[in-house]
Amino acid sequence: TKGSNVFAVSSSRSEDEKIRLAINSHQPWDGPFAWYEAHIHSEEGWNMAGGLFPGSPIVLVGHNEHLGWGHTVNAPDLVDIYELEIHPDDPYLYKYDGEWKQLKVKKVPIKVKLFGPFSWTFKKEALWSIHGPVLRGKYATYAMRFANYEDIRVIEQWYRMNKAANFEEWQSAMQMMAIPMFGTGYADKDGNILYLYNAKLPLRTEGYDWQGVLPGNSSEVVWTEYLPYEDLPQVLNPPSGFIQNCNNTPFTTTTGNGNPNQENYPDSFGIESRMSNRALRAMELFGKDISISAEEFEQYKFDLHYSDDSYMSLFVDRLISLSHNFEDDQLQEGVNVLKAWDKNTDFENINASLPIISFGWFMETLPTDVSDENLIESFTFAVKYLYNHYGKLDVIWGKVNRLVRGNVNLGVGGGPDISRAVYGIPTKEGYLKGYAGDAFLMMVEWGKDGEVNSRSIHQYGSNTQHETSTHYADQSKLFVKQKLKPVWLKLQTIKENLEHAYSPGNK
Known part of the structure; x- marks a missing residue:
């Protein structure tokens, strides 16, 4: 990804007292990490519209009737590298707290295609230490340790977020902390807005250079605990009535009181300190407008300027x-x-x-x-x-x-x-061909009656590779004009606008 935006305003900062959320992840325009738009409706309380990647069984960003969220890429320090002290006479022993420990060894089958229908399965040695997976180099042996590698509940957490009906249920899902990173902006029909610097932050011993290679022979640098959810940088219902994140530091999420205190977070967490241009402009626009109309909210999302401080x-x-x-x-x-x-x-x-x-x-x-x-x-x-x-x-x-x-x-x-992000590559024809940036975008709002209304757009219409598809590029003209289309969440409205219906296994 090249970046992402998420903006939310509460009723106190909206001209019409509506709660608004802009979900605006910036992704490649093509390939396996380009967005598909989807709506999942079940008879068991699952009614979620938003964006996902090919193969995902759940919506990753979007909204249901009650609440919604968007993710931005953050960059916490979740990985450490250790140099192991290997026994001079036995390459499968390493020193740890004064004792020689045995590396775990496993033969991993790797199937390699040779030519035509022929393939061969090679077996490669995989090594593991107390720290994590081990790699042998020409001159040294290294081990890696990365946060949350043992937690396989990522899909479960997103599923629970999809089905949450209120802030308490959604926060309970987030407290699983199975998703090890991604900043998250949130809003709901009850008027709550939140920015959470979501990250599984290792609690590291001070006094070491955590940006360099660490000594692998001491348990003092092998962390086993993480910063609790409630202590993560987060801004819930700030007095300012708005939150923003555009891949910037969480310590400048809004104006006035409510920002996290940077002094509470050591450098070893690796939390960002920079402000992107998008964040600078968001603070200049949202921060100076105390009564934001629906038109202004959309205008600020599609802002086209560079800040003087960018x-x-x-x-x-x-x-x-x-x-x-x-x-x-x-x-x-x-x-x-x-x-x-x-x-x-x-x-x-x-x-x-x-x-x-x-x-x-x-x-x-x-x-x-x-x-x-x-x-x-x-x-x-x-x-x-x-x-x-x-x-x-x-x-x-x-x-x-x-x-x-x-x-x-x-x-x-x-x-x-x-904020209207477009990243392009110069071509021999003399133009920049866009390859990433604004892609799937969703604008969501809840009125005083709690009813949700949303609009969305995709840079193409669909991530399909079939040029014969009606949706191969049917939204592109709207996209370049900064226009959006309605999102239909109610089943009856969907049926009234249905293009095609099918059941798996039936024609």
């Missing part, structure tokens, strides 16, 4: 500061384009193409990790790319930024680390 703004300003030595006329013209850019990524913007092609690659890289040489090289590439294909630099962004699906080729606004 990485993009830093890279643009830095390139301009380096330009005094430029002798190439095209590069100097490019600097003038950067100076004229309003940091907007709307379809008609004539100054967005150059900075995004130049610096869009670096949106997830710390500015201190991008050298001046890298910055100038990427800027030069972008200048030459636009001149080679268009003969100019002020090219309308929608002509360059494209959604391509079979014979469908559509211009689209947005860009890397924009």
Whole structure:
């Protein structure tokens, strides 16, 4: 994934006193981790609409009549590497707390296809220590330990979240902590909103470099306990009336009181400290509007601007500061384009193409990790790319930024680390082909009567690979125009709008 957004506002911050939730996970547009939209309705209290990946038996993000949630990718430190001290005369013994321990050994069958109908099953040695799985290197032997590897209840937890009818039931499912990561934004018809930094955080001994390779001969660095659910960073019903997360630090989830205290969480947890552009803009927009209308809520989700504090703004300003030595006329013209850019990524913007092609690659890289040489090289590439294909630099962004699906080729606004996220790859034809970003999107609201209403959109219509399918790209025109379609949750409404019905095993 390239990122995700989740926003929720309570009735206290809504102009019409409705509770609203935006579920906006950013995923690849194609492949096994591209979204399908689904609705599961049973006669046993399971009525869930949302997004899932191929093969998933449950909805991963979405809503039922009572509540809904979205996930964002977080980056807690869940894995540690240990160097084992191996016995000089026996490669299957390792030292641990002053004693030599025996590695567990198992032969694992691996079936390999050779050619045609022929295959062969090879057996490879698998090793295991107290720490976890073991890998032998040329010069050292290492063991890995990763959080929650022993918990197989992930699907059960999501299933219980699907069927929850209120916050208490949903929170009970989350307290299983079988899902070892993913930030989670939540809202329900009773007016609750929540952001939870969901993570199975190991309780580590202080005084070690947990970012490096650890000594494997001491139990002092082999953690066995985790931070309890109630102590995770979380924001429940803040006085501000809104929460947001856009792959940013949980310590800036909302305005005013209610944010988690960063001092309560040691660096060994690996909790993020950065703010993405999407998070900066969410705080600027939601944080300054005390009475958010339905139109504004949607507008903020589809925001097209870079913040003055974003990485993009830093890279643009830095390139301009380096330009005094430029002798190439095209590069100097490019600097003038950067100076004229309003940091907007709307379809008609004539100054967005150059900075995004130049610096869009670096949106997830710390500015201190991008050298001046890298910055100038990427800027030069972008200048030459636009001149080679268009003969100019002020090219309308929608002509360059494209959604391509079979014979469908559509211009689209947005860009890397924009709330309306679109990530593209330069092609030999002279446009950026979108490959990830805004994909399945769901906007959910509950009124005073507790009735749910939602709309959704998919970048294509379906993740099917069959070009003959009616839904291969039937939503793409709506998607590029930032439009959504209704979600029908009631069985009677579904029947009234049914395209096709079938029972497994029957034609």
